[in-house]
Structures are given as structure tokens and as C-alpha cells.
Amino acid sequence: MKEKVKEKVKSAVIDAFGVEPPQFKVEKPKDENLGDLATNVAFLLAKNLRKNPADIAGELAQLLSRDPDFEKVSAVRGFVNFTFSRDFLLQELKDLLLRGQEYYREDVGKGKRVQLEFVSANPTGPLHLGHGRGAVVGDALARIMSFFGFDITREYYINDAGRQVYMLGVSIFYRYLQLLNKEKEYPDIEKLFEEEGYKGEYVVELAKELKEAVGDALLEDVRIAFEKLTEHPFPFSKNYLGKFDPTKGDKVELCSLFGLDAMIWEIKKDLEDMGIEFDVWFSERSLYEQGLVEKMIQTLSEKGLTYEKDGALWLKTSDFGDDKDRVLRKSDGSYTYFASDIAYHWNKFQRGFEKVIDLWGADHYGYIPRVKASLKMLGISEDWLEVYLIQIVKLFKGGEEVKMSKRAGNFVTLRELMEEVGSDAVRFVFLTKRSDTPLDFNVDLVKEKSSENPVFYVQYAHARISGVFREFRERFSKDPEKEDLIPYLKNLKEEAEFKLIKKVLMFKDELVDVAVKRDPHLITYALIDLAGTFHSYYNHHRVIGSEEGIMLGRLALLKAVRECLRVGLKLIGVSAPEKM
RNA sequence: GGGCCCGUAGCUCAGACGGAUAGAGCAGGGGAUUUCUAAUCCCCAGGUCGGAGGUUCGAGUCCUCCCGGGCCCGCCA
Structure with missing residues (x-):
């Protein structure tokens, strides 16, 4: 929806002022009473056009209000606010019902070859909660980016050497x-x-x-x-x-x-x-076995980027943005972890990935500058590698933090947590905060199966819709999946219905945001928001029992909401239960 | 000591390439159930966005300093 508005604004700016607009935003306005979407383009044009933003916004609003897709276009204090027309929304909804989940898909990635390396926990112990968080975030990112047209390879790097x-x-x-x-x-x-x-x-x-x-x-x-x-x-x-x-x-x-x-x-x-x-389980040993580490060192040495000191071989990373030089080969002849890491990333580059995304534990923060420095030395551009950090997970049980210490061998494993609360809850909760901030996992709350639990709140919305469909099937002996409900969309008249339709349609913008910003936790928020809007609608409007035309129209709406919930849940790997 | 992150309602957190009156959930108070699942909904209350300066037409958002919490700073992996 944002893209559609953006296009319209762009051509309006060209028509009205004869200039190409600068990079502007189309976003939800702070107050939803102002409209469905808004743009700040007038502020950005003000300088070049030597006009005040309010006048520019006014002209644009006047021009754009002729567009039948908008019910209203208004200029308020420099912003241009858009309210979609009901015809347009119903047209989109029809499109969604015809295309199903494909409605949400868009080729953002254009087949770009992206490697996503995540988890990569040392095979010296079971996965703990931090690894689990990385696994969930990486998996969701992979699912979403694949959905939006990126060619994703999921890879686990096995530290099987050293x-x-x-x-x-x-x-x-x-x-x-x-x-x-x-x-x-x-x-x-x-x-x-x-x-x-x-x-x-x-x-x-x-x-x-x-x-x-x-x-x-x-x-x-x-x-x-x-x-x-x-x-x-x-x-x-x-x-x-x-x-x-x-x-x-x-x-x-x-x-x-x-x-x-x-x-x-x-x-x-x-x-x-x-x-x-995972698509690939990549062995650190293989880097040595294939001589890649040696070859990498040779390549860097030939460029004059290494030197010997105190019996060790150093890399001049400080010339490339790191705060000091780093050792590649220790004085005892063995290689550092850093050395194989460079070789590994070099290998990724040689395999033809156009973009590499790594999810690392937050304690590896200090590694980013040196790895990027070493890649620069190999002639690889800095933004080829994106690194996102996964912060620790703290477990709370009975109101108390469950202290974990790896040294003492006392820690809660991912498996234990999964067996206690289930995979859906683990996945959902791990995505309720940005991955680079610490997360508190409250076990009691997730097990409570109450309204405080966002996982159930969202899943319940799906189960409720399924319940309505079941009821319809029983009472009318018709399969709602096979009925052509589209002709009845015109019977949707309620304010609450259009609020819900907007949420369902704009969900796509949220998903695209996730793929572009690499921030899967936004999905859980969008899902909670959608579920809330649905629950509210459900409590105020009956589907079965309403006049037939209205009932079928509402059934169509619920079908669309269900589709939306399913897409969102699927992309984070959480189940969409028919019954709860 | 150097570097980075965080500080937003009682609690847990959204919101950050500067933009409208700062949002949600929970907790608290008040209400809704002849029902397609009340695991739900509706209403109310709640804020010097850690503090002080600065830049700006405009700062929760950018800059500087300070306070408080955390993380990183090995020829470890």
C-alpha cells in the first residue's frame, strides 16, 4: 500500500512542480484519525521550491484528491494525509481473496544470492537459550527474505577445529x-x-x-x-x-x-x-584441509599486509579501521580462530554470494571491525557483510531469575525450554524484542495460557475464525472454502470492518519492512495488532446469524484475516491452530 | 582506562536516516456473557521520554557533558 501511494505522490509532484521529488517517506500518521497513510514530501520540497510546506502540501492534496482510490486527501500542517476509498479497499481485498498468500508476496529481493549464517554454536555442548534465540531470529529472517524473492542459503558453521x-x-x-x-x-x-x-x-x-x-x-x-x-x-x-x-x-x-x-x-x-x-553445514576443518587458510595468508602476505613479530604472524587490520593489529598464526605455529574466520568469509565470497548476513552472539561484538578490515584487505566491499548481534536470554521462573553459568555446567538448554513451553511459545517470545537487546523469558507467563500471553492471543484469533467456519459448515452444510464469497464483499459497510480490512492489507508493508530492515521482531507486533483488531470486531459483530448477504460478506473478510494470520505465523514458524 | 549499547507509564517494552497531541500489553479501577470459543471485548486512570546544555522552524530521535545499568577490549574459542 505504501508503494502505491508513493508512486502516486511522485507523479503528483512531477505534475505540480515539474521536479523529481527527493527521498520522502510514506508512513502511518501518528493519529489514525488523520488518515491511513501520510507523507512528509512537502517538508523536503520546501527548500528547493522556496515555498512553505503547508502550501506545497495543499497543492498536492488538491491534485491527489481527484484520484478515486482516495476518499480523502488532506493537507495538515505540511503533511499530506491519505484516506483510502472503500471501493479501492474492497478491490484490494478481492485481490487478496483471489490470490491467497500470494497477495503478500513481492519480488523485493530480485533473486539476489544471500547467505545467512546463524547459530554456528560450538559442537562442544548442547544449544542453550542464546543459541535458540539466534536460531529463531535467523530462521524467521530466512523465511521472510525467501518469501520476498531473495535466494537464501542457510548455513551453520561448525567449529570443529582447534x-x-x-x-x-x-x-x-x-x-x-x-x-x-x-x-x-x-x-x-x-x-x-x-x-x-x-x-x-x-x-x-x-x-x-x-x-x-x-x-x-x-x-x-x-x-x-x-x-x-x-x-x-x-x-x-x-x-x-x-x-x-x-x-x-x-x-x-x-x-x-x-x-x-x-x-x-x-x-x-x-x-x-x-x-x-540448514542448507549447508560448513566445517571449519575443511578450510584447513583444503588449504584455504594458508592460501588466504599467502594472498594477504603478498599484498604486504602481514608481518612477523614475537614469533607470531600479524595482520595489519589497524590500517583498515580496526583499533589494533591481530594475530593470524600464533608463535606455537597454530592458527587463531580469527584466521579461519577470514578464510571462511573469503570462501563465502568465492562461492558467489552477493550479500552475506551473519548472526553472532553479542559477545562477538569486538570481532566486527577486524573481520570487516580483513575483508577489505581481500578487496571485498564493507557492506557485503552484514552482522547482527543476538543478545542473551534470561530465564525467569516463579518470579526469580534462573541463573546460568556455563563454567559450572549449569544452564538451561534450548531443549529443556522447548519441552517445557513448546516450540510455538519459544519462537514467538524470542521474537518479541529486537534481537540485539537482552530478553527476559518468563516461563510461568508463557505456560499460563492466559490473555497475558501474546502467543495465545494471536493463535486464538486464528482458532476463532476457524470456529466460525466450522459453525457455518455445520449449519448450512456448505463448504465455505469452496463458496465464491467475493460478490458479497459489497455488503461490508461497518466502520470496524474497514478498520480490519486496512490492517489486513497494510500487513504487507510490515512484512516488507522486516525483509528490508532485517528485523523479524516487527512481525509479532503486527500480528498482535491484527489479532487485537479482529478480536474487537468479533466481539461487536456477528457473522453467523446475520442476514445472509452480510454473513457471506463477513465470512469473506474473515477468510482474508485468516490468510493474513497464516502468512504472518508461517513466516515466524509458529503454528496456526484450528482449535484451542 | 578506551570503545559500544541501553535508560520512554507502577512493570515489560514499541516508536529513532528530526516531523503532527509520545504508543501498546500487563498490573490497578469500572463495565460487557440468551454467543460463531470470555484464552475475548469496551471504558477510565497513568509520562519533566535518566539529567543539563546545544543545533533546528521543529528533538524521545542529532551533538556535547553528566548520572545510572550492561557488554566488549587475549598469540581464548
Whole structure:
């Protein structure tokens, strides 16, 4: 709707003043009594035309009021306000009923190849709430951008290289030793575990699985343990275990690979149960295996952008906007996480993505300048990469914050929350705030199934409409889905009906906004607003029981509202129940 | 110490490339049920937009300083 008005304003400006208008806004006015939409174009033209905004607005309003799509166009203190005509609104509504959800679709993205990398949690433990938030936000963004014509690739970057993976192996091995009362025989392992190990209960579970598969063989001989692991029927595929070289690998490494397979399987399962899937699971190891990290360093070195200092290799990021230089290769010869990250993004670029969007945990804030700096060094423009941050989620239960500490292994997992409140509630609540601000998740409220709960408020609107359709079917023995209701639209006369129609039609503007601003939390607000308008209408106007023509007209309206709710809910991955 | 984010109604938050009388939900008070689901609706009350300056025709929005809360600042991942 905004676009339509914008076009009209544009040509009106050209007709009236013979100039191309500057970038102007078409927005909802502060007070809805002023109209459906408004533009500030007169303020922006005032300077060039040397006229005051009120006069410009007046002229434009006069010109535009001839347009039959508007019932009223008024100039108020420099703004031009538009009220759509009922004919126009009904015409649009008809279009919506004919095209269904396609009415909302528009090719904003023009097939632009966009990669969306999100979650990318380390495979060293289960997903926690912050990861879940990233997963929900990323999934919603992917759904919406795909809907609006972007060619989206969803990608999960697996940090399967480096010390953390080694520590996962150490932790599993240590817990395994404990199960066999042998931990005292491995003081080095014990010390490492105490200092840096993963202390969560899930590691004990992994160790139990390991022991079940290999018995005490891992104490004796790595080769035998490896054979037993290979033969054991685990639910997961042995992608990493398959890479183990029994002639070289040690016990900890075997544990690491086993842990990776198990953890990645768990993570995938958690995400799948939330309805979230990825197109690509990208392995950090593969960057090393394919020599991409080396090649990247070579490329940068040839450009003279690296130097050796204190036995380490540094990148001159400070010349490109970072506040200091960063290490690529440590003095012990191993690479930093930063090094593989550059290689990864370079690889994304080489794969031909025109735009890359990363969702990172908020604690990675400091990484943005250095990654952007390194991309610039590789000749990649700064706005090619967009990074959005996901802030932490705090859990509240019984009015108290549930304290979480990863170090102590004491945290609430995404799975636990999902099992407690359901995937719909998790998804919806994670989208009730901008992703870069901290979120408080009140478990009690979401479980209450009361009016305070916005998830139910919105879903209930859908269920109510379904109820009306059921009732109609029973009483009239006709399938409302198959009836041609469009001829009855003309019977819609009530003020409340047009208020609702406007909400349904303007919902598209909200969705486009989300795709452009990359801000999926706006959808939940639009849905709550739409549901509220519907509930209000429902409480004041009856559908079944009204005179037939009116009933069928209203049924058509509800069908449109239902379509709108379904689109909105689908795009955030929340179900639209028929009954509650 | 340096950098960034936040501070809006009792509570949780929307609103920010400057634009109209600053919004919603919850909590509080008052009302609606011969019903297509009351998991709903209607009405009322509630504000120095953290504070002080500045820019502007116009500031919750931009700039400076201050106060309060949080995050980041490794040859960690």
C-alpha cells in the first residue's frame, strides 16, 4: 500500500512542480484519525521550491484528491494525509481473496544470492537459550527474505577445529575414566579437565555411551576401541569417527571425534524439533584441509599486509579501521580462530554470494571491525557483510531469575525450554524484542495460557475464525472454502470492518519492512495488532446469524484475516491452530 | 582506562536516516456473557521520554557533558 501511494505522490509532484521529488517517506500518521497513510514530501520540497510546506502540501492534496482510490486527501500542517476509498479497499481485498498468500508476496529481493549464517554454536555442548534465540531470529529472517524473492542459503558453521574440540575429547575421556575409577592414573588429563574441561552433565552422558560401546577397551588399545566404536550402532552417522587414523590417533582424539559426531547430531535434532533446517553445514576443518587458510595468508602476505613479530604472524587490520593489529598464526605455529574466520568469509565470497548476513552472539561484538578490515584487505566491499548481534536470554521462573553459568555446567538448554513451553511459545517470545537487546523469558507467563500471553492471543484469533467456519459448515452444510464469497464483499459497510480490512492489507508493508530492515521482531507486533483488531470486531459483530448477504460478506473478510494470520505465523514458524 | 549499547507509564517494552497531541500489553479501577470459543471485548486512570546544555522552524530521535545499568577490549574459542 505504501508503494502505491508513493508512486502516486511522485507523479503528483512531477505534475505540480515539474521536479523529481527527493527521498520522502510514506508512513502511518501518528493519529489514525488523520488518515491511513501520510507523507512528509512537502517538508523536503520546501527548500528547493522556496515555498512553505503547508502550501506545497495543499497543492498536492488538491491534485491527489481527484484520484478515486482516495476518499480523502488532506493537507495538515505540511503533511499530506491519505484516506483510502472503500471501493479501492474492497478491490484490494478481492485481490487478496483471489490470490491467497500470494497477495503478500513481492519480488523485493530480485533473486539476489544471500547467505545467512546463524547459530554456528560450538559442537562442544548442547544449544542453550542464546543459541535458540539466534536460531529463531535467523530462521524467521530466512523465511521472510525467501518469501520476498531473495535466494537464501542457510548455513551453520561448525567449529570443529582447534583447542575446544580437543578439550571436548579430554572431558569425555576424563568422565569415561571416572566411570571406570581410573582417573587417578591419568593425572595430566585430570588436571586439564579441572582447569578447562566441560563440566556439564551431558559429557557424563557421552562418556556412558562411549563406555557402553567400547567397554574398557579404550584403556588398553586405541585400535580396538576404534573398531568397537565403528561397529557400534549409534543413532548418529560417524562422519568424524570415520576420519580417525588408528595408526596415529590417540585416545583423546578418538574421544573428540566421537564427541563431535554425537554433539552435532544432538544439535541438529534440537533444531529440527524447532522446525529449523540448514542448507549447508560448513566445517571449519575443511578450510584447513583444503588449504584455504594458508592460501588466504599467502594472498594477504603478498599484498604486504602481514608481518612477523614475537614469533607470531600479524595482520595489519589497524590500517583498515580496526583499533589494533591481530594475530593470524600464533608463535606455537597454530592458527587463531580469527584466521579461519577470514578464510571462511573469503570462501563465502568465492562461492558467489552477493550479500552475506551473519548472526553472532553479542559477545562477538569486538570481532566486527577486524573481520570487516580483513575483508577489505581481500578487496571485498564493507557492506557485503552484514552482522547482527543476538543478545542473551534470561530465564525467569516463579518470579526469580534462573541463573546460568556455563563454567559450572549449569544452564538451561534450548531443549529443556522447548519441552517445557513448546516450540510455538519459544519462537514467538524470542521474537518479541529486537534481537540485539537482552530478553527476559518468563516461563510461568508463557505456560499460563492466559490473555497475558501474546502467543495465545494471536493463535486464538486464528482458532476463532476457524470456529466460525466450522459453525457455518455445520449449519448450512456448505463448504465455505469452496463458496465464491467475493460478490458479497459489497455488503461490508461497518466502520470496524474497514478498520480490519486496512490492517489486513497494510500487513504487507510490515512484512516488507522486516525483509528490508532485517528485523523479524516487527512481525509479532503486527500480528498482535491484527489479532487485537479482529478480536474487537468479533466481539461487536456477528457473522453467523446475520442476514445472509452480510454473513457471506463477513465470512469473506474473515477468510482474508485468516490468510493474513497464516502468512504472518508461517513466516515466524509458529503454528496456526484450528482449535484451542 | 578506551570503545559500544541501553535508560520512554507502577512493570515489560514499541516508536529513532528530526516531523503532527509520545504508543501498546500487563498490573490497578469500572463495565460487557440468551454467543460463531470470555484464552475475548469496551471504558477510565497513568509520562519533566535518566539529567543539563546545544543545533533546528521543529528533538524521545542529532551533538556535547553528566548520572545510572550492561557488554566488549587475549598469540581464548
